Amino acid sequence: MGAQDGGAQDRGAEDGGTEDGGTEDGGAPQRPRHFAAFRPGQVPAEADGRLHSPSFARNADPILKVLASQCAGLRGRALELASGTGQHVCHFAAALPGLAFTPSDPDPVHRASIDAWRARLGVPVAPARDLDAAGDWPAAVADIAPLALVLAINLLHIAPWRVTEGLVLGAARALAPGGILFIYGPFRQGGRHTGPGNAAFDAGLRAENPEWGLRDIEAVAAAAQAAGLTGPDVVIMPADNRSLVFRRPASG
Numbered sequence: 377m378g379a380q381d382g383g384a385q386d387r388g389a390e391d392g393g394t395e396d397g398g399t400e401d402g403g404a405p406q407r408p409r410h411f412a413a414f415r416p417g418q419v420p421a422e423a424d425g426r427l428h429s430p431s432f433a434r435n436a437d438p439i440l441k442v443l444a445s446q447c448a449g450l451r452g453r454a455l456e457l458a459s460g461t462g463q464h465v466c467h468f469a470a471a472l473p474g475l476a477f478t479p480s481d482p483d484p485v486h487r488a489s490i491d492a493w494r495a496r497l498g499v500p501v502a503p504a505r506d507l508d509a510a511g512d513w514p515a516a517v518a519d520i521a522p523l524a525l526v527l528a529i530n531l532l533h534i535a536p537w538r539v540t541e542g543l544v545l546g547a548a549r550a551l552a553p554g555g556i557l558f559i560y561g562p563f564r565q566g567g568r569h570t571g572p573g574n575a576a577f578d579a580g581l582r583a584e585n586p587e588w589g590l591r592d593i594e595a596v597a598a599a600a601q602a603a604g605l606t607g608p609d610v611v612i613m614p615a616d617n618r619s620l621v622f623r624r625p626a627s628g
């Protein structure tokens with residue numbers, strides 16, 4: 377599962393999913409094939425609550441490289457939605473001192489992991505907040521707005537479409553003029569999957585939850601543009617992923 381070249385097995389790890397979700401007939405408890413929640417026993421866990429994302433070691437530096445390039449010169453507050461284990465936000469905060477990061481996740485086990493990683497690494501990251509990307513999250517971050525950066529990694533394919541809408545609408549409200557919405561994950565592009573493993577991955581997601589599935593970059597772009605954002609710059613990433621970079625117009 378360590379390869380960078382995509383495929384269904386890589387996808388299973390990339391989104392926190394598992395390929396060993398119990399058996400139909402073996403008596404083992406049924407677990408979803410793709411789970412939006414990391415749990416001890418399904419991913420490596422430490423006694424202090426830190427969880428290890430299966431894909432962090434592989435995607436953190438490629439994402440950071442693009443983020444650093446896109447955010448060159450950007451200073452201010454950064455909000456991550458769907459922070460998961462918290463490893464990414466701690467990694468980015470250590471490398472991008474001009475940005476003050478606040479992580480968030482609706483899952484309390486994830487928030488405990490985020491806060492345990494913050495404590496362990498001693499990085500300048502604020503406490504994790506309980507934010508739903510589909511909800512009125514800009515109101516909950518009014519105290520740190522306007523934001524220079526909003527970040528969402530591996531969220532849109534494993535959440536309903538209303539999460540995409542909430543993300544772009546909220547970003548358009550919460551970002552400062554010139555601020556960036558950075559989205560990373562697997563997408564369809566030009567009406568096609570971007571790699572051979574993604575079709576099966578997408579089918580598996582949709583079979584498990586009809587509201588999940590890889591989003592079309594064009595649909596995300598249309599929603600973001602309707603909300604008032606410009607872009608995206610689309611950056612091809614390892615394992616057939618994409619980074620999408622939207623901006624709030626400097627005069628908007």
Ligand SMILES: C[S@@+](CC[C@H](N)C(=O)[O-])C[C@H]1O[C@@H](n2cnc3c(N)ncnc32)[C@H](O)[C@@H]1O
Nearest residue numbers: 391392412429458459460483508509510529530
């Ligand atoms: C596949 S994990 C990705 C976590 C992390 N960003 C990473 O890449 O390791 C999906 C994350 O989305 C979060 N999530 C699910 N629904 C959400 C929502 N409506 N708003 C914000 N986060 C959500 C889950 O709790 C989980 O942490």
